[in-house]
Amino acid sequence: MPRRIVTEDGSRFWIMEYELPNLEANDVQIKVQLAAPKHGTEAQLISGSAFSAKQWNPELRLFLPRPETQETPAAAPAPRGIGNMIVGEVIEIGSDVTRFTVGERVFGYGQVRELLNIPENKLFPLGALTESDAVCCDPAHVAFVAVRDGNIRVSDDVAVFGLGAIGLLAVQIAKAGGARRVFAVDPLAIRREHALAHGATAVFDPLACDAALQIKLATEKLGVDVSIETSGNGRALNDAIRCVRQCGTVVHVPWGPKDASALKLGEEFHHNRPTIVGSQAWVGWGNADRSHPLWDHERAYAATIQLFRDGKLTGEGIVTPIVPFNNASEVLSTIFTAPEKSIKIGVRLGGERG
Structure with missing residues (x-):
C-alpha cells in the first residue's frame, strides 16, 4: 500500500499507509517525487483559526457565534495528512484525460504521500521549471496578489515583514515590478541572508533593533510607500504601520495576529493615516x-507561474532543507520547534522503503 505522512497536533509526525481510491475518468495518477508543506497554513490547521471558534456566514460575510449545543467530550485528534504542493510523474490516466500522457512530469496541489489521484484540470506541466520553483508557485501566488493589492509601482520603496516563502517571494516580485528599494525584516538569519541574495536592499533583525526606525532612517526619514506583512505577528504588523510614509499603504497577508496586544492604533496609525489592505489570494x-x-x-495564478518560467522568480534556496521521505517525520516537527533551521521544508519521495 502507498504511504503518507500524518500528524495529530504538529508535535509528532509519522508514516501511515492508506488506500488509493479508484481512478476517475478525469483523474491523473501521480507518483510524487517532491512535496512541500506550507508552514503557516499547517500551523493554522493544527492550532486552529477563526473557523475553530465561530461559524462563517457566507451570505452576511460575518463570523458569528456557533449555536449552543449540549456539551460533549472533545474527541481525540485524528491523524491528518499534511502538504501543499507536489511534483511528480504521471503513471496512469483516466479514460477522459486529454491534457497529459503517461511519463509526463507535472505539479499541483497535494499532500506528502507517495501516490495521488488528481483531476487533470488541477495540474500544470512542469516543463523547464525546477522542482523548487514548482512547489513555490502557491506561496508566490499569495505574494503576487499582495504586491498587486499594494499597488506597488516603479520606483516605490517597499518593506516586507516576515521572510518565510511568501515574504521572500514578495521581495522578488516587488523588485520585478519595479520597486526601487526593498527592505526585509525577519528575526531568522537564514531568511534574511536569502532576502539579501534575492533582491532586498537591506535586512533587519527586529529582535536586535527597531526595524521601523531603521527603515525610516534608510528612506531619508520618510518611510516606505508600501509595507507588506506576512508573518501574522502583532509587533510586525505594528512596525509595518510605523515604517510607511504618511498616507502610505500596509498590506496584511496572513491569518491573525492572534495576539494583537502590540498593535498600537492610537500612535503612528492615527497620526500618519495609512491605508490597511487585507490581502487573501x-x-x-x-x-x-x-x-x-x-x-x-486564474489569470493571477497563470501570471505567477509565468514569472518563474521567465526567470524573474526563483524558488531555489527557499525549499530548504530537502529531506528523504523516510527521514522526514523528525524534520517536519521543526516547523514549530526550530524554525531557524528551515525556510520551506521539501520532502523527497521515491527512494527505497525503510
Whole structure:
C-alpha cells in the first residue's frame, strides 16, 4: 500500500499507509517525487483559526457565534495528512484525460504521500521549471496578489515583514515590478541572508533593533510607500504601520495576529493615516481580484507561474532543507520547534522503503 505522512497536533509526525481510491475518468495518477508543506497554513490547521471558534456566514460575510449545543467530550485528534504542493510523474490516466500522457512530469496541489489521484484540470506541466520553483508557485501566488493589492509601482520603496516563502517571494516580485528599494525584516538569519541574495536592499533583525526606525532612517526619514506583512505577528504588523510614509499603504497577508496586544492604533496609525489592505489570494473566500474583471484568480495564478518560467522568480534556496521521505517525520516537527533551521521544508519521495 502507498504511504503518507500524518500528524495529530504538529508535535509528532509519522508514516501511515492508506488506500488509493479508484481512478476517475478525469483523474491523473501521480507518483510524487517532491512535496512541500506550507508552514503557516499547517500551523493554522493544527492550532486552529477563526473557523475553530465561530461559524462563517457566507451570505452576511460575518463570523458569528456557533449555536449552543449540549456539551460533549472533545474527541481525540485524528491523524491528518499534511502538504501543499507536489511534483511528480504521471503513471496512469483516466479514460477522459486529454491534457497529459503517461511519463509526463507535472505539479499541483497535494499532500506528502507517495501516490495521488488528481483531476487533470488541477495540474500544470512542469516543463523547464525546477522542482523548487514548482512547489513555490502557491506561496508566490499569495505574494503576487499582495504586491498587486499594494499597488506597488516603479520606483516605490517597499518593506516586507516576515521572510518565510511568501515574504521572500514578495521581495522578488516587488523588485520585478519595479520597486526601487526593498527592505526585509525577519528575526531568522537564514531568511534574511536569502532576502539579501534575492533582491532586498537591506535586512533587519527586529529582535536586535527597531526595524521601523531603521527603515525610516534608510528612506531619508520618510518611510516606505508600501509595507507588506506576512508573518501574522502583532509587533510586525505594528512596525509595518510605523515604517510607511504618511498616507502610505500596509498590506496584511496572513491569518491573525492572534495576539494583537502590540498593535498600537492610537500612535503612528492615527497620526500618519495609512491605508490597511487585507490581502487573501485564495479563491475559496469568494473575493474578486481588486482589478476584476481584467484580473481574476486564474489569470493571477497563470501570471505567477509565468514569472518563474521567465526567470524573474526563483524558488531555489527557499525549499530548504530537502529531506528523504523516510527521514522526514523528525524534520517536519521543526516547523514549530526550530524554525531557524528551515525556510520551506521539501520532502523527497521515491527512494527505497525503510
